[in-house]
Amino acid sequence: MKSINVRSLLFGGMALAMLSVSCSKDDDIEVLDQDDYKYVGQAVGNFSADEWYPGGELGTTQNTGSTCYQDNTPAIEKADLDNAFNKGEYMFEHYFTEFSPTPILRGLGPAYVRSTCIDCHPGYGHGKRVDNYRARHRGNGYLLVIYHPTGGANSNDGPYISEVTGMPQTQATSPFLPPVDESGISIEWKKVTAMESGLPLTFPDGEPYELIYPEVNIDISAFNTYPKPSNLAFRLESTIGLYGTGLLDAIPQDSIKKQYQHEARFLDLNPGMWDKAKNDWAGDPNLGRSNGAWYRLADGTMRVKRFTYAMTRASLQDGPGANAMWNITNVSRSDRPYLYTTTAWAEAMSRTASVIDAIKKNPASPYYADGTETGIAQAVRTLLDPKTHQFNNAYHNFKPEMTDNNFWQYMVWHRGLAVARARDLHNPVVQRGKQVFMAIGCAHCHRPKWQTGSDDYWAPKAIVDHNLSLPRYPFQTIYPYTDLVQHRLRMKNDIHGSWCRTTPLWGRGLSVKNTGAEDRMHDCRARNEIEAIMWHAYSKEGDAYRSAERFYHLKKADRDALVKFLRAI
Numbered sequence: 001m002k003s004i005n006v007r008s009l010l011f012g013g014m015a016l017a018m019l020s021v022s023c024s025k026d027d028d029i030e031v032l033d034q035d036d037y038k039y040v041g042q043a044v045g046n047f048s049a050d051e052w053y054p055g056g057e058l059g060t061t062q063n064t065g066s067t068c069y070q071d072n073t074p075a076i077e078k079a080d081l082d083n084a085f086n087k088g089e090y091m092f093e094h095y096f097t098e099f100s101p102t103p104i105l106r107g108l109g110p111a112y113v114r115s116t117c118i119d120c121h122p123g124y125g126h127g128k129r130v131d132n133y134r135a136r137h138r139g140n141g142y143l144l145v146i147y148h149p150t151g152g153a154n155s156n157d158g159p160y161i162s163e164v165t166g167m168p169q170t171q172a173t174s175p176f177l178p179p180v181d182e183s184g185i186s187i188e189w190k191k192v193t194a195m196e197s198g199l200p201l202t203f204p205d206g207e208p209y210e211l212i213y214p215e216v217n218i219d220i221s222a223f224n225t226y227p228k229p230s231n232l233a234f235r236l237e238s239t240i241g242l243y244g245t246g247l248l249d250a251i252p253q254d255s256i257k258k259q260y261q262h263e264a265r266f267l268d269l270n271p272g273m274w275d276k277a278k279n280d281w282a283g284d285p286n287l288g289r290s291n292g293a294w295y296r297l298a299d300g301t302m303r304v305k306r307f308t309y310a311m312t313r314a315s316l317q318d319g320p321g322a323n324a325m326w327n328i329t330n331v332s333r334s335d336r337p338y339l340y341t342t343t344a345w346a347e348a349m350s351r352t353a354s355v356i357d358a359i360k361k362n363p364a365s366p367y368y369a370d371g372t373e374t375g376i377a378q379a380v381r382t383l384l385d386p387k388t389h390q391f392n393n394a395y396h397n398f399k400p401e402m403t404d405n406n407f408w409q410y411m412v413w414h415r416g417l418a419v420a421r422a423r424d425l426h427n428p429v430v431q432r433g434k435q436v437f438m439a440i441g442c443a444h445c446h447r448p449k450w451q452t453g454s455d456d457y458w459a460p461k462a463i464v465d466h467n468l469s470l471p472r473y474p475f476q477t478i479y480p481y482t483d484l485v486q487h488r489l490r491m492k493n494d495i496h497g498s499w500c501r502t503t504p505l506w507g508r509g510l511s512v513k514n515t516g517a518e519d520r521m522h523d524c525r526a527r528n529e530i531e532a533i534m535w536h537a538y539s540k541e542g543d544a545y546r547s548a549e550r551f552y553h554l555k556k557a558d559r560d561a562l563v564k565f566l567r568a569i
Helices: 006-014 074-078 082-093 245-249 253-263 320-327 343-350 353-360 373-383 404-415 428-439 508-515 529-535 545-552 556-568
Strands: 142-147 185-191 212-218 233-238 294-296 302-304
Touching (some): 074 082, 343 373, 529 545
Antiparallel strands (some): 142 233, 185 212, 294 302
């Protein structure tokens, strides 16, 4: 556990001591109340006592300082999992290398997205907005999205290309070339000159706001694949904060279903997740494979998806973190015996003279085969292919790079990250901000309150077979401010697939302190809360337009109060 001094415990909530509460350069600077700690755990104004603890008793840290995103939950201490948490944290914070002298960090590539998790999650939080794509830039949390647009050039929708992985890799270990050469990637940030909805870019009281969005392009020559792809569109997706994901995993599936049923009465939900005619989940869990809302876990268990923007994962233990520790680094383990690569990249590397020549000079290479150019090319083609079992094949039987125990430690850490307590809830301006938030309808999607269930979590074979346990969060009242449902905002250069899960708001007010930035939304296009809200008003067809339109017409004092509320929760 991170050490926390008494001063941090008492005064963590006042560390944003000079806080601008709107996008105007001329706003007055407010100082947060230094007596915040005196009210913690008490009902104040329109806040209940438990709202001070967004993660509940088992999931909240009292720390509100610059390291709070890194803290473990009380559930970690309760289960005596501190040592495992610290080992998992070590893996998150350090670089993996192909031949690391530290066994816990050994393994990387041959193609990979990043060599360390923390590069994408600066300070354990949301990725930062950048002007150019460099995987080794600490804070660049972007993943490239490359797909075939189906609704016209640059359409949001369409299948991922098959020539590179779904999370495209721009790095490779020697002697291989990366599937995508970063030098061919360009990012241009453009300003919105007119809102599609017709709303002016100035509030009625005269205060302006500005919206920007990215345009991404990748030269075809940058693709080291055979064949090279064509008919392409590009997007960026940023990482989100890691804290509190274990608590979201503990929300009962039946509770999420009730939320879908409630919202389906008022708007159309993603038909890939919700069958409007049946008023039930889309797809059929009896098919035994992932389909519709259903995701097939490694042991065949069927669960409904709840994680990632695109709703691609159903359990944290087979979700973003568990999967990312494999496919971001390409570090193999007992339950991941296949590389995260593509056949098109494997084929290209088998045809690349510099690759063949380098291997030919190194008889100890696992790709050496019989030492002939033909033999080496076939070994490269086979061993780099995603269909080849790395531990059982005709050329070289690699060994798992990550042990089951290390994977368990990583998942203890991932499931054990706490949510910082709320701040300044006794402040009348914050209380007014909550009132405004509820009145204009933000809570329809950013649902404040959930109850966890018994938290009988699913765990993979690598954990179950060794009788290892993870932190649990049974019957907690939590305040993540998300409905765990996807919506469409219909923004300029919107997210791939058009549908995006509502991002939790808890703890986001501490982003500057923890990460050095406060960029928001799926591609970091919003540089503050005002911009994030007004992107919801970009199109009248967007699911959140009416609420954002109401925000637009608020008095400045109420806009500022809402922002102050968002920074407090």
